[in-house]
Amino acid sequence: MNRLETSTLFWSRMRSSWTKALRLIRIIAGGGGTPIILGITIIAFSFGYNQLLAWLPESFPLAPVLAVMIGLFLTHHRIRTWIKPTDAVFLLPLEPHMGRYFRASLLYTGAVKLLHLGVIMSILYPLYRANLGTLGTYVVTCFLLAGVLLLNLVQEWQATRLTVNSDAGDLRLWKICRFGLNLLLAYDALASEWWFVLLPLTALAIWCWQGFRLIPQAPYPWQRLSRLEQETLARYYTVANWFVDMPRYKRPLRQRKWLIRLVNRLIRDDAVYPYLYWRTLVRQSDLLAMFARLLAWVILLSFCVPHPWVITLLTLLGNWMFTVQLRNIEHAAHYPVLFKLMPRPASERSQALQQIARLLSTAFASLIALVGLLVGWLDGKGLVIYLIINGAAILFFSRTKR
Amino acid sequence: MLTVHELTGGYSRVQPVIHDLSFDVKPGEMVGLIGLNGAGKSTTIKHILGLMTPVAGKVTLHGKTLQDDPIAFRSQIAYIPETPQFYEELTLWEHLELTIRAYRLDEAEASRRAHDLLEQFRMGKAKHWFPHTFSKGMQQKIMILCAFLAQPALLIVDEPFVGLDPLAIQTLLDLLQEGKQQGMGILISTHILDMAEKYCNRFILLHDGRIRLKGDLPAMQHTLNKPGASLEQLFIQVVKG
Numbered sequence: 290m291n292r293l294e295t296s297t298l299f300w301s302r303m304r305s306s307w308t309k310a311l312r313l314i315r316i317i318a319g320g321g322g323t324p325i326i327l328g329i330t331i332i333a334f335s336f337g338y339n340q341l342l343a344w345l346p347e348s349f350p351l352a353p354v355l356a357v358m359i360g361l362f363l364t365h366h367r368i369r370t371w372i373k374p375t376d377a378v379f380l381l382p383l384e385p386h387m388g389r390y391f392r393a394s395l396l397y398t399g400a401v402k403l404l405h406l407g408v409i410m411s412i413l414y415p416l417y418r419a420n421l422g423t424l425g426t427y428v429v430t431c432f433l434l435a436g437v438l439l440l441n442l443v444q445e446w447q448a449t450r451l452t453v454n455s456d457a458g459d460l461r462l463w464k465i466c467r468f469g470l471n472l473l474l475a476y477d478a479l480a481s482e483w484w485f486v487l488l489p490l491t492a493l494a495i496w497c498w499q500g501f502r503l504i505p506q507a508p509y510p511w512q513r514l515s516r517l518e519q520e521t522l523a524r525y526y527t528v529a530n531w532f533v534d535m536p537r538y539k540r541p542l543r544q545r546k547w548l549i550r551l552v553n554r555l556i557r558d559d560a561v562y563p564y565l566y567w568r569t570l571v572r573q574s575d576l577l578a579m580f581a582r583l584l585a586w587v588i589l590l591s592f593c594v595p596h597p598w599v600i601t602l603l604t605l606l607g608n609w610m611f612t613v614q615l616r617n618i619e620h621a622a623h624y625p626v627l628f629k630l631m632p633r634p635a636s637e638r639s640q641a642l643q644q645i646a647r648l649l650s651t652a653f654a655s656l657i658a659l660v661g662l663l664v665g666w667l668d669g670k671g672l673v674i675y676l677i678i679n680g681a682a683i684l685f686f687s688r689t690k691r
Numbered sequence: 692m693l694t695v696h697e698l699t700g701g702y703s704r705v706q707p708v709i710h711d712l713s714f715d716v717k718p719g720e721m722v723g724l725i726g727l728n729g730a731g732k733s734t735t736i737k738h739i740l741g742l743m744t745p746v747a748g749k750v751t752l753h754g755k756t757l758q759d760d761p762i763a764f765r766s767q768i769a770y771i772p773e774t775p776q777f778y779e780e781l782t783l784w785e786h787l788e789l790t791i792r793a794y795r796l797d798e799a800e801a802s803r804r805a806h807d808l809l810e811q812f813r814m815g816k817a818k819h820w821f822p823h824t825f826s827k828g829m830q831q832k833i834m835i836l837c838a839f840l841a842q843p844a845l846l847i848v849d850e851p852f853v854g855l856d857p858l859a860i861q862t863l864l865d866l867l868q869e870g871k872q873q874g875m876g877i878l879i880s881t882h883i884l885d886m887a888e889k890y891c892n893r894f895i896l897l898h899d900g901r902i903r904l905k906g907d908l909p910a911m912q913h914t915l916n917k918p919g920a921s922l923e924q925l926f927i928q929v930v931k932g
Contacts, residue, residue: 561792572782625776631793632765
């Protein structure tokens with residue numbers, strides 16, 4: 290394979306990955322529930338955004354708040370390389386020719402990140418015009434931030450390359466410094482302090498130029514690139530898994546010691562499946578994150594329409610969605626063959642699942658009721674309706690079998 | 692204890708992999724299941740474990756099939772697979788705890804034994820780590836630890852030595868010997884014929900899914916009219932026809 294072909298390999302991997310992604314998107318978009326949930330979320334978001342615009346006082350420090358958000362966006366990058374674990378074996382002989390591959394990777398990531406910046410800036414446009422500046426300054430800010438983003442992307446790549454011969458602590462410190470410069474730049478741009486932009490911008494550009502001298506000719510950090518790529522893929526799969534079942538998707542593992550200590554108190558000493566399922570739930574599945582997302586979703590929508598019946602129905606919907614997904618942890622395919630050989634009756638599996646479903650659904654409904662009471666969305670009568678309907682639903686959902 | 696009677700089976704009913712296998716494993720003996728790659732050793736084991744349904748024949752443990760009493764059947768068997776298979780979300784110690792719960796073992800006694808086993812296999816420092824960070828040999832040790840912790844009546848071992856360091860191999864062999872002395876029946880599939888010859892009481896030589904030769908070494912030597920032949924020589928003669 291010659292130098293030209295390494296970039297061809299990148300584009301071919303990119304195309305194949307996008308083909309799979311588009312297939313998934315088509316399945317997700319074709320699902321009945323997804324468009325409805327997305328529709329409700331978009332309507333609620335635009336409703337909430339309009340309310341925010343109407344409420345926002347002129348004295349609100351919008352520029353610093355947005356600068357922090359944009360600063361974080363400009364600093365953190367995940368460069369898509371599509372490097373696979375096996376590449377450390379098969380592409381190693383091609384290492385001297387991999388420059389073009391990774392240039393293509395940077396080009397692709399840059400284009401995608403610019404697109405993301407465009408979406409973010411479009412969403413922020415009404416806010417910017419209402420409190421920060423004119424159309425002219427908005428356009429200049431967009432172009433400036435785009436340039437800064439590309440400089441940051443190159444520096445992220447340099448930092449990744451430097452992991453082979455630099456201390457991880459040093460690289461972290463560099464990233465924090467870079468965030469500081471990005472924060473300054475974003476703030477100065479949003480506040481239209483154009484002269485102050487020059488200093489951090491020059492510092493970033495010089496830093497970037499210096500970075501090229503520090504990068505070693507070889508080796509590439511193959512293991513790290515492969516791990517980063519796996520993590521990126523895992524994130525996309527996590528999102529896809531919200532909508533469709535992804536049984537082959539390998540989820541990242543987290544220790545979560547304090548949560549395990551907590552769930553140990555909920556499990557009987559001789560329980561087998563609750564012992565396993567709680568650990569799957571806490572450490573490996575996306576369900577815990579989904580629990581938090583659904584909770585946030587119901588609270589956000591309740592904030593937009595704070596009526597007891599709406600809150601009751603939203604909680605019901607949230608709980609139903611969670612319980613349906615919870616059943617995935619029972620799938621034997623997820624577990625090794627030892628799961629099938631356990632000398633325990635199969636009925637213990639569904640009992641364990643029911644127990645977990647009941648407990649988490651109760652926690653879900655209780656947390657929303659608590660927020661509702663504290664904020665004043667639920668009064669005495671509303672609370673009674675809420676408790677009766679959700680209590681009955683929890684019993685029903687947790688007893689339902691596939 | 693374990694009786695396999697005229698067992699025929701495989702991944703498809705039309706094309707069975709194993710044909711008319713009949714053998715047994717008695718308490719306190721180690722039986723070696725020997726064959727080339729693809730001879731049907733793992734398929735035989737999967738049928739014994741109830742992971743595959745036979746086309747014909749049956750497998751009984753103490754006279755009962757898996758269907759007669761699934762919990763009693765499973766409680767008496769432990770399995771060490773060829774490829775380490777573990778729960779990614781459980782640490783090494785949690786695998787042992789799960790085994791204690793699943794086999795309803797006495798907690799205090801089993802915990803003590805678990806610590807002994809961890810020490811024997813020098814895995815104590817890794818007991819709170821997740822197995823995906825382990826080397827293949829260490830992952831295999833999890834399977835071994837769990838199986839010996841359960842102290843089953845029948846132990847089924849599929850190629851256990853792959854990836855193990857020399858000390859771990861010796862510890863495993865010692866444990867197998869100890870298990871045998873305590874009345875454990877062991878069915879072991881291996882390609883290491885010297886070791887099998889030294890440690891197994893009887894052998895089943897599988898070729899193309901059929902038993903070509905079985906019995907103890909003198910009996911097999913007698914059948915093939917090869918007095919003094921090693922297991923390896925007998926096996927080569929069987930497979931080369």
